[in-house]
Amino acid sequence: MLLIATAQINPSVSPDSSKFQPAIQDIIIGERKAIRATSELFITQAIPWSINRFVRKADFAKISFKSLSNNVNPSSWEWDDNSFQTNQFAHPFHGSLYFNAFRSNGYSFWQSAPAAFSGSLFWEIAGETHVPAPNDFINTSLGGISLGEMTHRLANSLIDPSARGFKRTTQEVLGLIINPMNGLNRILNRKWGRVEPFRTRDSSTKLVNAFVDYGGRFFSERSSDFLKRRGNNEFYMRLRLLYGNPDEASVIPFSAFNMSAEVGASDSGYLNTLMVTGYIRRWKMSAKSMGLISMNYDFFKNNAFEYGAQSFRFTVLSDWKQKNPRNKLRTTIGGSVIALAAVPDVYLYYGEGRNYDYGPGIGYHAGTEISFHDVLFLNFQYRGGWFKTLNGNRSNFFLNTVTNEVRYEPRKNLFFTLELGHFSLQGNYADYPDFTRTYPFLRYSTGFRF
Template identity: 30%
Template sequence: MLALISAAARAEEATLPADAPRAEPSVEESTAPEPHPWLALGEVTAINLVVWTYDRTLGQKVWARVSLQTWKDNLRTGFVWDGDGFSTNQFAHPYHGSLYYTAARDNGLSFVSAIPFTLLGSVQWELFAETEPPSINDVINTTMGGVAMGEALYRLSSTVLDTEATGRDRFGRELTAGLISPIRGVNRLLRGDAFRQEPTPSDWRSRALAGWGSVGYLMLGDGKLLAGGKHQFFTQFALRYGDAFRGDIRRPFDAFDAHIQFTTREDSLVSHALLTGLLAAKVLVRTEQDEVRLGLSQQLSYTDTIEYEVGGQSLDVGLLHQHQLSASSKLKTVLSLKGSVLTGISSAHEGREGRNYDYGPGVGVQLRMVYARDAWDVLTLEADMSRVAVLDGAGGSHQVLTGQLQVDVPVRGGVGLGSEVNVFQHHSRFDGFPDVSKDTYELRFFLSVH
């Protein structure tokens, strides 16, 4: 694993782009920008000042009323585990971290070089922007999740930008890119990049970029799906950037997959989110029909349903195999060993902090098989087994088995009809309580647009 990380870092430093990099080699090479670490540090600090000022004044947050005494107390107390809600810790914090990351990335720093600035921004906030003791889980989620989310959003904003465009087209592109990656949008305005006409760097485009969405109905059941399921409507958006199976992987996140799902549930807008970025890859076998790679990936996962919560940050090592069945169809298989740095998972018992979920590292194995026609995933089969050792919470460990079978059939043009079945089996062993087992099933019907 260390060799793969080093290889990714060397490849990245050797070919650092002018902006978000390409997924395939290009004839025209762009010039690497001059890094500005001090400016990046200033922007990271400014982000914290702006957010804190809003929370302290307009937000009227009690925890934002910091003083020299609270700073001393935080430094003396050190890092603890907090009791914030699942969506705050597992989704909001990674997005906040993406702002720090973008501040560094947009000031000429590479993927690897931007990581310390993301960590620094998180530590700054934890020590000096809240009256509550600094949180170790916040630092991990903000840093790791912020790096993954920040790089993905940064690259997506590059695919929108066109520095040769003018008029309404230019305004629309700059606005859209700014909404995708806000710190970059602000920087482009301040530097005058948003108005300057110049050739668009060739590595701002990915040669493999596909997106699709779906809308439908789901029924979620705790052990008795059809007998007493909970009914919701949902919409989901998915994106594939680059080609993890056959594309040229020169830098981290030259290929990544992402999806996010929204439901009609009142207390939580986002129910599912997943971002998996390839950090490095080595080709083991390559023929006309087959290619096998060893890959190192970073993953941010988030699931918050009525029945359970699970999500976190992981580094995965896996074998990626693509078999070309015909000119337009292929079978893609991924077998991964998952190493969770920190996972939050729902628990039947509350820990000291009053959370309804536990925290801990974990390991797991995942198998994913996809039959695809061009960029359309027609049939998807996925199985995952993982174990989480509780570091903070009710104590003990959690074992999780998940399964997914999805069919998305093309009907006409870019429109398809599909169905999906999800199984979530959760077995918990507690130090001071009886074991708890829970099975949850989910059935979906949807209309997809590709």
């Protein structure tokens, strides 16, 4: 974690970026290598297809001219029945490999984005006999771009080109784990372990701030059970990363982003939360306010509740001047367009375990952050959304999330956190009784800031 927090990058400067963020430029790795990038994209598809075809001997991997001719027909597309984990995490992960096949071979964010779409489309048509699924195409493409750019920047921020020995090897290995395509191309470009002068435009700028906390969490499927302490008590660990500075204007995608990952001892899986907010554009609206447009990936899954989505969000961030400069007040408010969301449906279960509806929606959010003398921090956040089902039971949903957090930092790098909140889901059905459910949760933890 220390490497993540303290590493700098040696960026390539894009033509118009210096007037926005001199310390955080676009990260373009060397010259463009179109043939290698395209080859790597197809290799990332050939490997899983070969395993499915020759090791698992899966029927869906036995592609033919008949399956290809059927899949290229737009009328053949159908929503699939895969599990939540497969559709909302595995597919975006593979999309990030397609994206980074080009991103780590000299292409910019915008130049690499089509690779996620084309890689997803090619797999849907030619990677298996199953008919193409629109949910796979959207999740793999948009989720792949969000996860791809986040891992591209994070992996490169880990590596100090001037480091040597065990420290450098550790950096390279961690970078490879975070972004396999970037690590592969560092090897092919003979940059793995190669010592070079380390230059940045502003070495005093801290590129990544990491917050690691661990403790207990309690959640329930009903408010009444929560008050009676009936629910799930689990250990958890969470990593939160703040990359770049969202307070500075920039047109460089993901030159600032937030990432939160949570793991725990849950029956639903070890990975319970993965959220990425990457800022596409940031600009000054007034002396106290910033306008932010972000691309967002959300994955949330535990024993009580699950939700996944790809969205684009507009936020107005405002800092309000206080009499005491050591006290700070920040507010956020905005809305979002949700390209596709997976929302739990209590009346649906079929196939590999699909128990959620798919549909687009609109979102809205507001929040307040208050700090006193950089010791006591209060954070109140609300997120809501409305979703119209395109595939599943005929329905629409309202989802509301409220989070209240108190954080105490007796020392600069040590903090204690208490967090209380709930998810509220209202389902309105054409063929079944409507329902409203509330999923309260509580977290308490000790953490370190690096």
